[in-house]
Amino acid sequence: MSTESSAQNQPIASTGPAAVSVTGVGKVFASRKGADVTALEAVDLTIAPGEFVSLIGPSGCGKSTLLRLIADLDTPTSGSIEVFGKTARQARIDQAYGIAFQQAGLLPWRTVRANIELPLELHKVGKAERGARSSELLSLVGLADFADKYPDQLSGGMQQRVAIARSLAESPGLLLMDEPFGALDEMTRERMQTELVRICAETGAAVVFVTHSIPEAVFLSNRVVVMSPRPGRIRDVIAVDLGRAEGRGEGLREADSFFEAVVAVRESLHGEAAGAPAARGVDQR
Amino acid sequence: MTRTGSPLGRRVLLGVLGVVVLAAIWELYKALGPATGVVIGDLTVLPRTSDLAMPHVWDMVARLFRPVRSAGDDEMMWQAVLQASFFSLGVAAVGWFVGVVVGMVLAIFMQRFRTAESALLPWIVLSQTVPLIAIAPLVKRWGSQIEIGSFSWENWMSVALIASYLAFFPVSIGALRGLGSPDVNHVELMRTYSVGWWATLVRLRLPASVPYLLPALRLAAANAVIGTVVAEVSIGLRGGIGRMIVEYAAAAGGDPAKPWAPIFGAVLVGLLAAGVVALIGLALARYRRGETPA
Amino acid sequence: MKQSASLPRTILAPILLGVLAVALWQLAVVALEIKPFVLPSPVSIATEFSGSVSSVWAASLVTGANALIGLLIGAVVGIIAAIIATVLPITDELSAPLVAAASVIPIVALAPVFYTMFGADKETARQLVAALAVFIPVYLNTLRGLRQARPVHRDLMRAYGASAWQATRAVTLPGAVPFLFIGLRIASSLAVISALIGEYFGGPIGGLGKSITSAAASSNYSLAYAYVLGAIILGLVFYIVTLGLEKLVSPHRASASAP
Numbered sequence: 001m002s003t004e005s006s007a008q009n010q011p012i013a014s015t016g017p018a019a020v021s022v023t024g025v026g027k028v029f030a031s032r033k034g035a036d037v038t039a040l041e042a043v044d045l046t047i048a049p050g051e052f053v054s055l056i057g058p059s060g061c062g063k064s065t066l067l068r069l070i071a072d073l074d075t076p077t078s079g080s081i082e083v084f085g086k087t088a089r090q091a092r093i094d095q096a097y098g099i100a101f102q103q104a105g106l107l108p109w110r111t112v113r114a115n116i117e118l119p120l121e122l123h124k125v126g127k128a129e130r131g132a133r134s135s136e137l138l139s140l141v142g143l144a145d146f147a148d149k150y151p152d153q154l155s156g157g158m159q160q161r162v163a164i165a166r167s168l169a170e171s172p173g174l175l176l177m178d179e180p181f182g183a184l185d186e187m188t189r190e191r192m193q194t195e196l197v198r199i200c201a202e203t204g205a206a207v208v209f210v211t212h213s214i215p216e217a218v219f220l221s222n223r224v225v226v227m228s229p230r231p232g233r234i235r236d237v238i239a240v241d242l243g244r245a246e247g248r249g250e251g252l253r254e255a256d257s258f259f260e261a262v263v264a265v266r267e268s269l270h271g272e273a274a275g276a277p278a279a280r281g282v283d284q285r
Numbered sequence: 286m287t288r289t290g291s292p293l294g295r296r297v298l299l300g301v302l303g304v305v306v307l308a309a310i311w312e313l314y315k316a317l318g319p320a321t322g323v324v325i326g327d328l329t330v331l332p333r334t335s336d337l338a339m340p341h342v343w344d345m346v347a348r349l350f351r352p353v354r355s356a357g358d359d360e361m362m363w364q365a366v367l368q369a370s371f372f373s374l375g376v377a378a379v380g381w382f383v384g385v386v387v388g389m390v391l392a393i394f395m396q397r398f399r400t401a402e403s404a405l406l407p408w409i410v411l412s413q414t415v416p417l418i419a420i421a422p423l424v425k426r427w428g429s430q431i432e433i434g435s436f437s438w439e440n441w442m443s444v445a446l447i448a449s450y451l452a453f454f455p456v457s458i459g460a461l462r463g464l465g466s467p468d469v470n471h472v473e474l475m476r477t478y479s480v481g482w483w484a485t486l487v488r489l490r491l492p493a494s495v496p497y498l499l500p501a502l503r504l505a506a507a508n509a510v511i512g513t514v515v516a517e518v519s520i521g522l523r524g525g526i527g528r529m530i531v532e533y534a535a536a537a538g539g540d541p542a543k544p545w546a547p548i549f550g551a552v553l554v555g556l557l558a559a560g561v562v563a564l565i566g567l568a569l570a571r572y573r574r575g576e577t578p579a
Numbered sequence: 580m581k582q583s584a585s586l587p588r589t590i591l592a593p594i595l596l597g598v599l600a601v602a603l604w605q606l607a608v609v610a611l612e613i614k615p616f617v618l619p620s621p622v623s624i625a626t627e628f629s630g631s632v633s634s635v636w637a638a639s640l641v642t643g644a645n646a647l648i649g650l651l652i653g654a655v656v657g658i659i660a661a662i663i664a665t666v667l668p669i670t671d672e673l674s675a676p677l678v679a680a681a682s683v684i685p686i687v688a689l690a691p692v693f694y695t696m697f698g699a700d701k702e703t704a705r706q707l708v709a710a711l712a713v714f715i716p717v718y719l720n721t722l723r724g725l726r727q728a729r730p731v732h733r734d735l736m737r738a739y740g741a742s743a744w745q746a747t748r749a750v751t752l753p754g755a756v757p758f759l760f761i762g763l764r765i766a767s768s769l770a771v772i773s774a775l776i777g778e779y780f781g782g783p784i785g786g787l788g789k790s791i792t793s794a795a796a797s798s799n800y801s802l803a804y805a806y807v808l809g810a811i812i813l814g815l816v817f818y819i820v821t822l823g824l825e826k827l828v829s830p831h832r833a834s835a836s837a838p
Contacts, residue, residue, distance in 0.1 A: 073473050093479045105470040108574040109492050122480045122488065152574050300676030307677065322697065329703045332696035339696060404592035413768055414814025416775045416788070416807065422795050426617055503683070511685040515776055519792075526688075531780065534691030544692050555684030 017085030019174050019206035020047040020070055025079035027065055027232075038231035039065045043079070045225065045234065047206055049173060054209045054217035054224045056265065062232020063210045064178055070208060071099055071176050084173060095123065097174040098167030098205075102182045104159035106151040112162050113138065113147040119169045137165040140199060157188035164196070168203060175200070175207045181216065190253070193219055214269070218242075218261045219253065226268040236268040308342045315339045340542040348542035349549070362543075366529070366550040373513050373525040374554050376441050380448025381509035381558070385502065387449065388456025395457075396464040396490070397482065406461075413454050421447055421519035440522045447520075448512035452505040459501025463494025495572035502565065506558040514551060526550045619801045627801035628808050634790070635809040642786040643813050645702050645774040649709020650817070653770070654763060656710070657717030664718075665725045678715065686712045687773060690780035705777035705786075712773040713766040717759070724758025725751060760825040767817040775810060787813065 027040040040062040047053050055063035068074045069081055072092040083091035091097060098119075106115045116134045125133075138144045141161040151159055160180055167175055181189045193216060200207055211217050217224045218240055226236040240261045242252060252258055315334045322338075323331035332338055349366065353359040391409065395402035424446055428438035467489050475485045517527030529547040537544050566573075601621050607613065608620035619627075628635065664671035686708055693704035732754075736746040778788030787810045794803035 071477055073476060092477060095479065097477075099474070099477045101470050101474075103468070103470050105468065105474055107471070107489070107492065109495075109572040118488070119478050122478050122484055150571075150574055296672070296676070299672045303673040303675075303677045306673060329697040329701050332693075333698075337695065400588060400592055403588045404596040407593040408596065410818075411811075411815070414771070414811050414818065416772060416791070416810045416814075422792075423618070430617065507683040510683070511687065514685040514688055515779070519779060530688050530691055534695070534781070537691070537695050541695070544695070548688050548692065551688040552680065552684045556680060559679075559683040 016049065017082070018046045019049045019051065019084060020045070020208060021082040022046070022066070022070070023080050023082075025066070025069060025076045025081060027062070027069060027074065028077045040069075040076075041231040041233055043232070043234055045237075047208065049084075049206050050204050052200060052207045052209065052220055052222045054211055054221040055227060056211055056214065056217045056224055057227030057232075057235075057269070058229055059212070060232070061227040061229040063227050065232065066227075067176055067178050067208055067210050071097065091174075095119070095170050096172060097176050098170065098172040099176045100160075100163045100167045100178070100180045102179040104151070104156075104163040106159055106162055106166075108151050111148050111150055112143060112154070115151065115162055116165045116169055118166065123170070133169060134165075137168055140168070140202065141165045141195070155188075157184055157192060160184065160192065161195070164199065168199070168205070171203070173205055175205045177207060178210045179212070180209075182211070189213075189216070196220060214262055214265050215253070215258075218258060218265060224261075224265050226265060235271070238264050238268060311339070311342055315341070337537070337541045340545065344542040345545040345549075348540075349546055362546050366526075366546050367553075369524065369526045369529045369547065370550040370554050370557075373510070373517065373527065373550075374557055376445050376517075376522075376525060377448050377506075377509040377513040377554065377558060378561075379442075380445040380512060381452050381506055382449075383445065384449035384452025384454075384505055384509060385456050388453040388501075388505070389460050391453070391457040392460035392464055393486065395461050402461070409454065409457055413451075421516050425520045440520055443520055444513055444516040444522050444525075447516035448509040451508035451512040455501040455504035455508065456498070459497045459504075460494055463497030463501075464490045466497060467493045492572050495569050499562070499566045499569070499573070503559055503562045506562045507555060510551075510555050510558050514554075526554060619804055623801045624804045624808060628805040631802060631805055635787075635805055638785065638787045638790045638806060639809045639813050641702075642771070642774050642778070642788065642810070643816075645705045645777070645786065646709050646770040646813070646817065648706045649774055650713050650766060650770040652706065653710035653713025653766065654717045657714045657762070658721050658759065660714075661718050661721035661725060664722055671722070678718065681711070682715045682719070687776045687780065690777045690782075694781045699781055700783055702783065704782060705774050708777040709770045709773040712769045716765040716769065717762040720758045720762030720765075721755055724755030727754050727758065756828060760821070760828070763821050764818070764825070767821040768814055771810070771814045771817050 022043055022045040025040060025043045026038070029037045029039055031037055043062075043066060045053075045066075055066060057063050065074065069076050070083065070088060072088040081088040084096050086094065086096065106112075107118065110118065113134050116137055117130045120130045120133060134147075135144070138147055141164060143158060143161055143165070146154065146158065151162070154162070160183075164180065167177075181192050184192060197220060207220075209217070209220060219242075221240050224238045224240055225234055226238065227233065228235040238261070242255075242257055242261070314331070318331060318334040320333060320335050322329050322333040336344075349361075349363040351362055353362055353365050359365075391405065395405055421443070424443045425440065428440070428443045428446075431438040464486075471489055471493070472485070475489055480488075513525065514527035514530070516522070517525040518531050522528060526547050530544070530551065533544045533547055604618075605621050608618060613620075660674075664674070689711070690704055690708050693707050697703040697707070732750045733746065736750055741749065775786070775788040778786045779792065784790075784793070787806055791803050791806045791810070794800075794806060
């Protein structure tokens with residue numbers, strides 16, 4: 001493990017390989033009754049280092065499946081996935097990415113600090129270094145005062161912030177997030193989004209963000225990938241140009257450019273929702 | 286659940302009151318019930334109420350503070366009972382420990398290999414239908430064959446072994462369930478850290494199994510005590526509470542309160558064993574925190 | 580997380596392991612020339628068992644009857660006590676420490692004094708020991724089940740304007756049934772073992788426990804093990820019947836998990 005960990009500490013090179021490169025990926029889940037379910041079909045997607053990409057679509061469109069394939073939690077039936085030029089499996093072994101799920105997934109018997117240090121501990125990082133890194137992350141997510149609390153003493157939003165800090169522990173060049181704010185109330189959710197934008201700017205990590213909230217996807221992303229179900233495909237990729245991350249404050253949520261992007265994403269999504277069988281022919285692609 | 290709401294003092298008070306009520310029922314029946322008991326057909330439905338069959342509660346207690354043999358100048362009954370209780374508790378503790386280790390190893394093995402779970406689990410359940418007394422003489426005879434260098438198998442080890450046979454069962458079942466209890470979420474997180482089975486076991490599965498393990502440990506302690514008491518009788522090990530129960534029962538004719546003394550001892554051993562497990566639970570309190578849903 | 584195991588694995592694996600173990604046992608006894616007083620071979624036990632089926636059967640009836648009576652009494656009293664404890668919480672608070680204590684003490688230790696109380700020539704003492712052993716898991720699990728009624732279900736009943744008894748019948752009692760059966764499953768094995776061990780502390784002869792010890796005392800080890808086999812089968816029958824009853828009563832429900 002120690003020989004492999006050097007790669008993740010290198011700064012992200014702007015001209016290096018893509019953060020994520022998905023080529024012709026399909027995923028078929030074998031069902032016991034023999035009726036196989038095609039979760040993904042012919043998906044191509046390239047994500048540049050430092051880029052924030054959201055995957056959005058109705059349930060069953062395979063957005064979470066795609067994320068799980070990138071994380072090497074499942075293997076694609078066809079096609080290939082590369083993360084920083086390595087296979088997904090190698091990327092996982094090299095800890096090239098950090099991950100956060102809808103549930104914070106904190107270990108209830110560990111303090112906030114110990115939870116953040118968990119991946120470092122598992123990869124044999126020294127105690128002093130661990131402490132320094134977790135302190136750094138705690139202040140990054142604004143929980144410095146809660147280091148010695150246990151997860152059950154924290155609110156849902158705080159737990160999710162701990163989970164994000166944990167996913168950043170090993171300074172990964174890629175963050176995979178599966179509806180991390182899905183269980184939070186709207187107020188907390190918006191605050192967390194603002195913080196995530198700031199954190200990503202500070203760490204320079206590329207992000208793949210699964211969500212079913214249009215404003216969330218628009219607010220956070222450089223590009224929004226709209227997916228359609230049965231079988232899961234990429235319907236549309238919408239570039240959102242809302243300026244540099246540093247400039248994205250609360251005011252942005254009321255800006256015209258924000259609304260325009262929201263409308264664009266919504267129309268792309270609705271193309272699917274409005275016309276079930278009939279509209280299939282007039283697919284936008 | 287609702288009980289945790291009431292303060293400790295109230296619970297202790299009500300517990301004492303419960304014991305008093307039980308003693309009162311005993312005395313009430315003894316005073317009012319027929320001397321020959323209630324017999325329907327050939328079946329004794331309610332016990333005889335003679336002093337021989339049902340000594341007064343205060344006689345049982347007073348008996349503890351008289352010498353073991355009424356006539357002699359032996360040690361006090363309570364001293365003898367206490368001594369035997371601690372002897373049995375020690376043997377039970379060894380049996381409990383061995384049982385816990387075996388149960389844990391089995392559970393980890395079954396968690397690791399699903400085929401092992403399918404193959405072993407029915408037999409583990411079945412093992413508990415094998416009557417204890419049946420194995421007791423067998424274990425003793427096996428033990429007598431063992432003599433390696435200066436080590437020779439002693440009878441108390443046979444008793445502890447039988448205790449462990451009863452103790453391992455709840456541990457293996459509880460631990461198996463506990464090891465399988467972590468969320469998919471947590472297991473996948475470990476996978477994204479690309480750590481192996483062992484690290485997942487130590488960092489995730491074992492800590493997560495604690496809430497399941499503690500009741501199992503308490504059951505194992507109760508089973509170890511039962512196993513010890515019964516095995517002492519059937520192997521014929523002297524010094525413990527089990528042997529004392531049988532010996533003093535024989536003296537019931539002339540000294541009806543005497544058989545009750547070792548029974549109090551058995552109750553004490555059971556409570557002490559449960560108390561020790563409760564202490565373990567306190568030490569592991571950190572692992573009993575539930576995660577509130579985010 | 581685990582998918583339900585395939586049929587061959589769940590059925591075949593344990594049978595294979597069992598056959599293998601018995602074969603190894605037979606082989607070890609023959610190859611190592613182990614004396615029957617240490618360990619008789621499975622074949623000799625089986626031979627003895629088939630030779631003395633009638634006496635094993637008779638002994639099983641005696642012990643089985645004691646276990647069954649104990650199981651029925653203990654279960655009925657346990658269920659009634661649990662219902663009373665739910666309706667009148669004070670009885671629960673009074674008895675909680677006693678029940679907690681009873682669950683960790685060796686009930687069989689009471690057998691000798693029961694023989695004095697009910698008569699050493701009667702089976703009552705054994706049935707009572709079995710009943711006491713059964714009472715505790717049945718009472719504790721039923722109580723847990725009765726308290727399990729989910730708030731959402733209770734609110735639903737209120738919203739329907741159901742009476743207390745209707746709510747009890749529609750929600751509380753069905754909810755408690757799986758828990759009752761967890762208790763019964765534990766209790767079924769306990770009943771047999773307690774009835775058997777009770778024999779060891781005195782009382783009339785004829786049961787499996789006494790038969791095992793008397794056969795062992797007269798150095799008839801194969802016969803002793805034939806009785807042991809009888810005891811195992813008796814325990815199994817109790818367990819399987821309880822399990823079958825559970826499946827019969829709640830076929831659509833995944834059995835609730837034990838503590």
